[in-house]
Amino acid sequence: MSLPYRRLLAAAVVLTSGACTSAPPHAAPVLTPQHPPRDVVQFPSEPIEAVSAPFPVPRFVRPAFPAVSFDIRDFGAIADGKTKNTTAIAQAIESATKAGGGSVVVPVGRWLTGPIHLQSNINLYLARGAELLFSTDFSDYLPPVFTRWEGTELYGYSPLIYATDCVNVAITGTGKLIGQGEAWFPWKKSRTAAEQLYELAAAGVPVKDRVFAAEGGLRPSFIQTVSCKNVLIEGVTITSGPFWTIHPVYSENVIIRRVHVETDGPNTDGCDPDSSKNVLIEDSFFSTGDDCVVIKSGLNEDGWRVGRPSENIIVRRLHGERGHGGVVIGSEMSGGVKNVWVTDSEFIGTDRGLRIKTMRGRGGTVENVFYENVRHTDLRMMAVELTTSYGSSNVTPKTQAVPTIRGIHVKGFTTHGSARAMEITGLPEQPISDLTFEGVEIASELGVSCTECRGVRFSHTKIIAQRGAPFQLNGAQDISFDDSCSAPWRECIERVGRTSSELRVDGSLLP
Secondary structure, three states, X not given: OOHXXXXXXXXXXXXXXXXXXXXXXXXXXXXXXXXXXXXXXXXXXXXXXOOXXXXXXXXXXXXOOOOOXXXXXXXXXXXXXXXXXXXXXXXXXXXXXXXXXXXXXXXXXXXXXXXXXXXOOEEEEEOOOEEEEEOOOHXXXXXXXXXXXXXXXXXXXXXXXXXXXXXXXXXXXXXXXXXXXXXXXXXXXXXXXHHHHHHHHHOOOOXXXXXXXXXXXXXXXXXXXXXXXXXXXXXXXXXXXXXXXXXXXXXXXXXXXOOEEEOOOOOOOOEOOEXXXXXXXXXXXXXXXXXXXXXXXXXXXXXXXXXXXXXXXXEEEEEEEOOOEEEEEEOOEOOOEEEEEEEXXXXXXXXXXXXXXXXOOOOOEEEEEEEEEEEEEOOOOEEEEEEOOOOOOOOOOOOOOOOEEEEEEEEEEEEEEEEEEEEEEOEOOXXXXXXXXXXXXXXXXXXXXXXXXXXXXEEOOEEEEOOOOOEEEEOOEEEEEEOOOOOOHHHHEEEOOOOOXXXXXXXXXXX
């Protein structure tokens, strides 16, 4: 590790240790406002609608904040879109923290800033007409902070908005966060840093020695909370981030609602719950350059070392457009993913609807996923993809650790206009198992492909395929079709490749 990196790391450890009880980077001595706080925020207090999930979930409760506001103008902020207000915002946050918490108000105007580091009991409130514009000077995002990048821990560039080890943090209001991520997009062209990070993690190099803070390397997330509890992101519009947009890591009781996310560019996912627990995403709009919502839990060796699953993830009343996937799990899922419920949502023009993707070398288990009452229109590829043969990983795994996908339940699912209905691809040594499809209706060019799958039930499922049989089976075992083959079964079901057996249509075993 080079000497400059060691110096950056030393600074990072000092500045990020206990971040919710000490001043954030760039903070000057705390200023006292010249006049009383103005525009006191009336923080919403209506309760979150109870969740009746297919698995036990605790009630989601908003974080509470003192009814006092700290206007960034009182700390010298200037709304000209050119003056950096990083220090003024940091001072407002520090003053609010010393007062016991409250709302830091960004009023109407166009405010340029570097990274914002939240602390406990702070609500960053963007008034209607407020625009927070984030700097494209990469040095503003140094010194490095502890973060997780594509499932691996390191010290890297600060996320644009960052909180670590905090309790009760929020980003609310009806203003806009503008990431200016286009400045970071050229970094996508080089995978050297990603490969180096993976090599260090696979070799067991301590996290403190994994420092990646050189231009052209690893792009930061837009909003990242690390090991935080009681997180709320509500009402804001978020555009043009450099990388993943909303990224809760090791966080619990996370509520994301009524957000409007529009991103373009590589890897600009909408929301990435990452080894987090009890997460609610609701009543939101995502139009993204990558997946709309994608659930993660760590990459290979580093994911196993941390060993924290993502669990109890609720997605409801979501509208998604353009993304690669509507709701996706993986491919970084080595810590496991369990208890996911997606309901009452719609996706238009995405590549896929439900996608679970992993590969040999990941290990880990994805289970207990419920995908109900979801509508799709004009999907570019397929409605459902479940695969343990994902082929687009950024790194080559060091082992052949076999992943598991099981207990996936799809109900009340409709789509029209996809290239293929479903593609289910397991491994010979570990078939994808325990799948149910009930009340599904798909019109597509090609039907369902089920390879190395076991224990699959199609009930009241209608597959209208323009070409070929509605169902194509390869190495499939224990498959039932109940009221799902309207044509003679030989026209409905095609056996290819490896022997498929224990096939039943309306209770009758096929020869």
